[in-house]
Each structure stands twice: as C-alpha cells, then as structure tokens.
Amino acid sequence: MEKQILIAGGGIGGLAAALACSRSGWPVQLLERTREFGEVGAGIQMGPNVVRLLHAWGLEQELNQVAAFPDMLRVRSAASGEELGRLRLGERTRTRYGAPYATIHRADMHKLLLGAVQQHADVELHLGQWLESFVDTGSRVQVKTLDGAELEGQALIGADGLWSTVRHHLLNDAEPRVTGHLAYRALIAQRDLPAYLRSQQVTVWVGPKLHVVQYPVRKGHWLNVVAIVHGQVEGEVDDWDHATHARDLQAAMGSTCNRLQDLISAIENWRLWALCDRPPMAGVHEQAQGRVALLGDAAHPMRPYMAQGAGMAIEDAACLQRMLALPERPMAQRLKQYAQERWKRNARVQARSIRNGQIFHATGLVRWGRDLSMGLLGERLLDVPWLYRG
DSSP, X not given: OOOOEEEEOXXXXXXXXXXXXXXTTOOEEEEEXXXXXXXXXXXXXXXXXXXXXXXXXXXXXXXXXXXXXXXXEEEXXXXXXXXXXXXXXXXXXXXXXXXXXXXXXXXXXXHHHHHHHTTOTTEEEEETOOEEEEEEOSSOEEEEETTSOEEEESEEEEOOOTTOHXXXXXHOOOOOEEEEEEEEEEEEEXXXXXXXXXXXXXXXXXXXXXXXXXXXXXXXXXXXXXXXXXXXXXXXXXXXOEEOXXXXXXXXXXXXXXXXXXXXXXXXXXXXXXXXXXXXXXXXXXXXXXXXXXXGGGTOOOOGGGSOHHHHHHHHHHHHHHHHTSTTOOHHHHHHHHHHHHHHHHHHHHHHHHHHHHHHTOOXXXXXXXXXXXXXXXXXXXXXXXXXXX
16 A cells, blocks of 8 residues: 555644644645635634644745734724734744744645645645545555545544534534624725724724734734624534625624724725534544544634634644654554643643633623733733644
C-alpha cells in the first residue's frame, strides 16, 4: 500500500492539515465535497499563536499581502458608546508573543493555504468527492465516497467541519447543539462609509443579550462587521448562510448608541448564521481513535467569542505535523499523542468562548461588574497569555 494520509474536508482546517502532512513527508489525498474551492463567510481574527505558525510554514509574505494588522482592540458599551477597556496589539503583540495580531477575510485565508498546498506535488485534491463511509482495519483506513470511489491510506483526518461525517461514524454522538445565538455578518468597503465610521482597529461593542465586533480586512480597505443577538433562525439550522433583511438587525439594535446604529444602518447586505457548537471536549477519544483523527470544527466546534475557531484548527494541523514527523512510530500511537497534546487546550478554548459570550451579553449586576473590572484592570483582563503563547 502506498504511504499516504487521507483528509476529508477542504476548508481552512483541511488545507492546513494537508500542508502540515506534506511538510512532514506524508503524501496526501484530500476529499472536498464541493466541485470548486471557495470559502463563504466574512472575516476571521488570528492571534499571535496562529500567525506564528503561518510564519513557520513560510507564509509570512503571503499573509502580509492580504491581511490587516490592527494596533488596538477596544471594548465599548453598545448602549452608551463609552470605552470600557483596551488592549494594545501591533508592536506590543509582536514583542510579547513573537508575532502580530492579524485580521483577514476568510476567503483570503483559504486562498493563501490553497496556494501553499498546490506547491506540494504530493498533495492530490479531489473535488466533488463526498466521503460516505470508512473502515479502520487496524493496518490501514479504507474510504468510500458517495459516487463509489475507494481510497486507502495509513490514516484518515476528519476536517469536514461542524456537521462532520467522519465524526458521526467515529463517535456516533448527537448532532451539534443550537446555541440560541444568531450571527449577522457583513463586509463593506471602508471608502463607502462616512469617515467617522471607518476603522483600522478591532472594536467589540457589548450590550445586554447582544454584541457587535468590527475589524479591518484586506489590508484595511474593507471592514468586517459581525452582530450577534439572541434568537432562532427560520429554516434548516445547518444551512449556515441565510439571506436576511437589514431591518431585522436594526430592530435588534434599537437600544444601542447612535454611532453603532449608524454603522449597522450604513450596511445594506447582511448574511445570517445560526450559531451551533458542542460541549467542551471530554477526552482523547473525541479527537482520535485508532487510525482516525478529527481536526478543527469536526473535533471542537466553538462559539466565536474568543476568535479562535480557525486558530485551533491551524494549531491542530501544526501538532499533527510534529507527530507525523516522528520516526518509526505506529500510526495509532502518533494520532493518540496528537489527541493527548490537543484535547485539553481545545476544551479550554471552547469553555472560555462560552464564558466570554455570557460576559459579552451580560445584564444586571454581572454587566455592572464586567464594566467596572474592565475599567480597573484594562489590558490585564483583555490579554490572554496562556492562549497567545501557544
């Protein structure tokens, strides 16, 4: 049998995994269900823990060409507009953590990784191939696709997202849970905004049962805006790109300050996602069993309140690279060690993301305590050394 790794999923996590496997000397067969590569969505934030890994993969120049690098994160009250706290990014982040804080359009991140993968002749991409089932024989993994194609390799990496087929067959657990939070996402060219609404910083507006995040992407020429409110989506919850009306979001923002309402009203086109997640990981078995491992959202889907969903997938891939580079180890042992190194950190980020959402959306005394704490502690409260150091 030819030495190779099979990967299900061609999103950010799957491409990062393919790049990592190839860099560790393992040929890759990657299955992507869509017939052409493309990444929907909006922006993503990448802390220095993630940017540092991209630099290590030789992608610093490519990242600099498409990302923005904010020098400040500000937290403001959605109701009053008052600044509650701030965290210096920019040079402080570079000095403290060895890499900058970046914000990037999801499609640009996907294209960057795809370009890197395509430089590796030992990675074969199969578009329009949907994994239907797999069998771990103990000596190899056999994969069958919906159209009857069969592949086999030394391992299978499930990077097929929130509704992962690989996870379903491996763990046979419940479907992702609906959080009751709705995310309205939009992109707008900065030149199309009034000057007072343009920004090259990350701003988090926090309010009762809602918050809004804005930050620059595409070298600062565009502004990404995400507004999260409580509610339920109409239609299928696993359809993560619902059309919506600006007036729906404007109604939800009725109690916010004028500046935030002006920003929301300045954007005509919004897309709607119902946010789903899973409970924090409970053990090694949720990330790897035998010759099959999970990566990214397939293993640990999380709420976006630490801006680390894509980051944890890339960290997973970097860890997988290290394990595959170990000499003369049984594959099941490599994957078990991968899961041992990753699951507790992923669980911690999942749990902290849930907690952050509760803090962002707090009401009553908790909201008062949050605002007071940010004013007193500032950067000490907003910085996350255990995360950013990797």
